[in-house]
Amino acid sequence: MINGRDHRIDFFRGLALVFIFWDHIPGNPLANLTVRNFGFSDAAEIFVFLAGYAAVLAYGKVARRDGWLVACVRILRRAWVLYVVHIFLLVLLMGIVFVANSHVETRDMIEEMGLYYFLGNPQQALVDELLLRFKPNLMDPLPLYILLLLGLPLVLPLLLRRAEYVVGLSVALYLLAPTFQWNLAAQEGGVWFFNPLAWQLLFILGGAVAINAQREQPPELRPLRRQPLFMLAAGYLLVCALIALSWRWPQVHDAFMPRVLSEWLYPISKTNLSPARLLHFLALAYCTARLLPNGPWVQSWLAQQSCRMGRYSLEIFCFGVLLAPLADMANALGDEHWAMQIFSALVGVGLMMLLALWLDWNKRLTRPVPVPAA
Template sequence: MDVLRGFALLTIFVDHIPDNALARFTLHNFGFSDAAELFVLLAGYSSMIAYGGLFQRAGTWTTLRRIGLRCVRIYAVQAGLLLATLVIVRAWMDLTGLVPRFGVAPLMQMGIWQGLLQGLILNALPNYLDILPLYIILLILFPAVYGAMQRSISSTLLLSASVWLLANHDYHLNLPNVAAADDSGWYFNPFAWQFLFTIGAALALAVRARQGFLPQRAWLVGLCWAYLGFAFLQAAPWSSWGLPDLSPAAMPQPDKGHVAPLRLINILALIYLLFSSAAVHGFALHRWVRPLEVCGRHSLEIFAAGCLAALAGRILYRTFGATWMLQVATNATGLLAMIGLAFVLDLRSRTRRG
């Protein structure tokens, strides 16, 4: 699981830099879903692993306290990222005279202090800084999800699916976001994304009950591969790859903000194939993927580092143009910095335990 989460974190960094050539080969180019769906589903999975057992071992109040402290820590990281982003972008604007076309531009138009205030109360979520607020909301909801699953997993999933369907039917069911250009609310609509989080929590229970794997059914494996094949043909950026368009149908990209059905099925098919395969499990234990595992183990810190590295990339591309040399340097520096930080944090954790 940490390997997948580390993969998602590194992918999010690459995808958060517009005009980044490396982003042509990340997950969203091979299907309808991308690293965001993977990250949120695994957040539900890891929450069940971390806190589900803690409810039983340490009791309700101790676990609620741990969840509350985690939410406070995530909020502190979000606040630090927001402040750092506003200060860095303001300094860049003063130095270059350029105006940002990304991220915190709506907040800068409010004024740095008003924008900071709106961001701190989660009433203004700029692009690229809107995943952690969603995570906070979902983590606050986890005790209710856990309690409901103790009674009936299927009923919990059915209720969660009903809320997701309602959010996809009525786009007004959302939280306010004054940074949204069309006042459409949070880009990652929590009423929709909670379904992925709940599925992740249920997945953890299912995997634990079956000694680490989902049951593999040949017909279901075939169905998943067939759907992922269709999604690949439909979503691949053929023109960016210099290839003729092989899309079987003319259709818009499924809505990401509300986890449209095609995106949901895509991530579920991918997760089933990954968690039902002994070969994938064996590959995840290989020493060559240890950098991904270490990044996933320290997800909050690595996510924050990726956000700052992506901000630097966006500023550099906007200032000097997305030349090939600059892209290579930006991607290599950002990825190596994230992996290096993960190993430092892992070493510090092992030293403390020792």
């Protein structure tokens, strides 16, 4: 690790934020480069897994140093901040969408964002917003993170001592949730798009990996091609990539996809984190960790920009949520020309990088200056 920190975590958190931003701009050509085009999982799995990794890494140290009660208070305080941010972010998003929709004549952005519920039922929508049940498009990850963070104090003590027990209970809940159709209620009789009873498994796995990463482990000396687990994971990723790419040509997909495999595989549920999605992400994370060890590559300029965005993931995520409808509006006003679509996507990422740079600079300015001893 460089300076005692695995900078790959920050790098991939920042990269996931860029992918989420690009995926949320309709018709964006750069969205064809994101991870969702080459397999079953997407940036949401990266975001939740690394959120669990970072949370357990940070609050686990607090629990060991100051005790569980202090860690619990800090977790609850962080969850409260996220809750307040969620409320204000939703208000800002609705304002931006309403203004953007008045300038776009070719599409109904209010309907695309799922905001007609607020216009038709403003009082109930406000209540549902406070209860985390009103979640327009782009807003689903933050309530999920809030709920997962609220549950962390319940499992943190056992997770630090016997992580395998917590993972086992998490797997059991993950399997039971879709079997008995357990989910939380959303607006208008719906359910959460990200079922927290299923997605908690990724959060817990991220925390377990963070605990395991702190232990000294002997390096693997065998070449990758002689490591059965790596070859199995790489083979699964290759099969997933071929299937995902075949979706672009339905006739080719129908001709070569075995019927038995189709019946087992589809539908690939994102709400309940389908096993195919979960296995794809785990294989992707494992192969990436083996192929890209922490090293000097994270010191390159582009990697540093991604790392900086990853260190301020909450601020950058919220900013990306607000930038997506603005980029969509700019594309609509530009007649959806590919040059405008690429320009708006790159400008959005540039603004996210500038915000991360400003937050980093502001943090350095507010850092107390040590007073030299007399």
